[in-house]
Structure formats: C-alpha cells, structure tokens
Amino acid sequence: MTEFVFPAPAPTTVPVAGSTAVFPVGRVYCIGRNYRWSRDEQTTPLVEMPAWFMKPANAVVPACGVLPYPPSTSDFCHEIELVVAIGRGGRDIDPAHVEQHHIWGYAAGLDLTRRDLQTQAKHAGGPWEAAKAFDHSAPCTPIVPAEVCGHPRQGAVWLAVNGIERQRADVSDLMWPVPELVAMLSRSVTLAPGDLIFTGTPAGVGPLQPCDVVSGGVAGIGQFSMTVERALSTSPPTGDSL
Template identity: 75%
Template sequence: MTDFVFPPAAPRSLPVTGGTGRFPIGRVFCIGRNYRWAPDEPAPREMPAWFMKPATAVVPAEGLLPYPPGTEDFCHEVELVVAIGRGGRDIDPAHAEADHVWGYAVGLDLTRRDLQQQAKRVGGPWEPAKAFDHSAPCSPVVPAAICGHPREGSIRLTVNAAERQHADLSGLIWPVPELVAMLSRSVTLMPGDLIFTGTPAGVGPLQRGDVVSASVAGIGEFSLTVTH
C-alpha cells in the first residue's frame, strides 16, 4: 500500500447514460477554431491549435454555474465532447472512431475572454483564461454503442431562451477522426481523455442570473443558472 503524505483526491468522473458506471476523466484537450464563423471564411490549411484544461475543471452540467473571479467578460462556447476509451500514438484516422472513441457528451468551454485577449496581446499562456474552476461543465457520456459516431446533427446554445449559437456537426472543419489523429501525433492519448472539438459562431458573455442551455442532437442537453 502506498504511503501518501495526505489522502489523494478522488478521481474526477462523469455519469454514463444508460448505465450505473462512471467515465473516469484523464486529461482535457480543447480544440481551437473548428467551425467557420462566417459563410465566406476560407478553409484553413493547417490543423487547429489546441490547449488543455485540468480534469478538475470538469463538473456535471447541472444546477448552478459559479461566475468566476478575475473577469468581467465570462463567455460560453458549446462543444461536442469526445470521450477516449482506448489510447494510442500516431492513430490512423480511419480507425480512430471504431478503435479509440468510447462515447460522446455535450460540454461548455467557458472562457474569461478579457484574460484571453490580454494573453494574446503579450503572447502569454491561456491557462488563466481557460483553466479555472468549473470551466468545463459536461453532460453524461453517451456510449458510442448507443449513439454511434455522430457526423451531423444540431449543436445549439441559448441564454435566457434566446438563441446564441446554432450549427450542425457536419460543419466541423476537422472531423473527430482527424482531431484524434492530430492529438495522437503530439501526445500519447490515454483512456479517460476528453476532447472538446471546437465551438460554432455566436460565442458571447454570460451575466449573473442567466440561464444557459446547451444541446447536441442525439447526445444530450442541459441547463445551468449562472450564480455569484
């Protein structure tokens, strides 16, 4: 038995739709711009940038969402989330879904936008803008055995019942297999890793008291109330 100097924290996990087990969370990878935000936006020639959030940023998407400290521009970004069940390095995109993706969820990549803009101006890291507590609310994970591997379907977010973001998963510039392969060329993916796949146009600020609702067709939906 390992003699820890203090009790280690319990592993983070998410509930699984249709089962009693839980999905253990490893690392959280977040993909940058992966939808066209304007109809005439040219297709990118290079894969999108990515960054990370800690597993501790992931919380069940239910109930209250604390407004974070240190910001006056707290923004929502709804995303399809990929849950990795089998890891690997240099994964072939043709085998990524069938061999490595365990399931899918709906998540929010919450952002302290003012801190992100400050970081961009000086070339600083994005962790203060992206990696704060409660910055990755996530729905239960739906096993791919139940939902398949979605390539189309509505992705939507409303604030106080007013639509802010609405697109189709078919609009992903780089689809899930390519994202999994890209990440695996840089790091060895592991079971429990989550991949937030990018957000459609329409990101915007949240205020205290707002009710934010998000959904991906066939995967899940949730509502949160922003609190103090």
C-alpha cells in the first residue's frame, strides 16, 4: 500500500445535470478565441492548430454563488465558452468519430483572465500561466450528457454583466467546429477521459469589478449567475468535489 506523506487531495469533479453522478476532471484545455471578432476577419485554415493553453483541474469551480476577484490584477476579464467533456480518450482521432465515440457531454464555462498579466506575457514572449491558471479561473455549469442534449451545432452563447449584454454568438459561428477542434488537439496530445475543453470565446470580452453580477450560458446546455467579490483569503482550493 502506498504511503502518502500527507493526505492526497480529493479529485475535482463537476456535477452531471439531472443526476447524482459527478464527472471527474482530468486536464483542462482552453482554445484561444475561435470566433471571428470582426466581420472582415478571415477564418484560419483548418489544417492549422488553433492556439491553446491549460489550466489546472482545481481551477474548475461551480458556476454559481460568489466569484472571488483574484489577486495581482486590476484587469479581471470574462470569456464565455462552450465546454466539451471527453469520455473516451485517444490520439490522432478522426473528426468523424469525435461525437459518436469521444464526447461525453457539454457545459457552459468561463475562461477567466488576468488581462494585464496576459498583456505583459505577450510583450515579453513569456508563458500565460499567471494570466490564466489562477484559483477559481474556470467556473463551469453541470455537464449535460450528450445522450440527453445531443451534439450542439447551433445555439446562443451569451454573457451579460449587471444585466447588460456584452458577448453573444452562436455555436455555429465557431471557426473550428468541435469535431475538428478535438481531432486537432488529439494530434498534439493524447486526450483522456475526464479532460475538459473550453472551446473559445466570442467578441465582447471585458473587465469585471467587485459586486458585478455576471450571467451567461449556452442555449440548451446550461446557464449561470455569479457575483464578483474581493477574495477574503489567499488559500488555494482544496480540490474537494464541486
């Protein structure tokens, strides 16, 4: 029997909509942009890999209640996204097999960003971890099994702050559709059950302030509302189930 030097943290999990079951989170992949932010923007050819980065599993938290304003930033920004939950992994996956064999379900999520730190990293040519991989940076709604919701090819993706809409697009507007996106990612890394993929955000990203109410969702998948508050503690997440 393995003897741990301290108790191993509980795995991060996401509730399954309409069930007592939970989805165990493995890795969290985030795709940059993936929507046109202007009418004259050209679609990147699908043979090219979109930009992507990662967040730690315990950055995933319930998309409800309080959203702590993170430390070390004065430009805390929202990015609404469709989230794909992988149920069967693989390498070099055929796009035609992604929906039928590899996607377990879908959720709505926020890729939260310390934009000032991201800008500094871009200028210095440095990594984005400080801007993207902080505590509570990936709120997520309960996962809807694909057998319940199907595989969305259209539907509103939206976000509002204090009742004023800031982001709106349609799943059909994705520059890289979900099957192509998953297949391309699998050519770079071996995907595994439990992986979450945040599929990119529409135009309209902007800052959040303490006391703001941020709400959003993906039609037919899930919606949320959270209130931004100053963080009262710098303690890291415990990894407890959501």
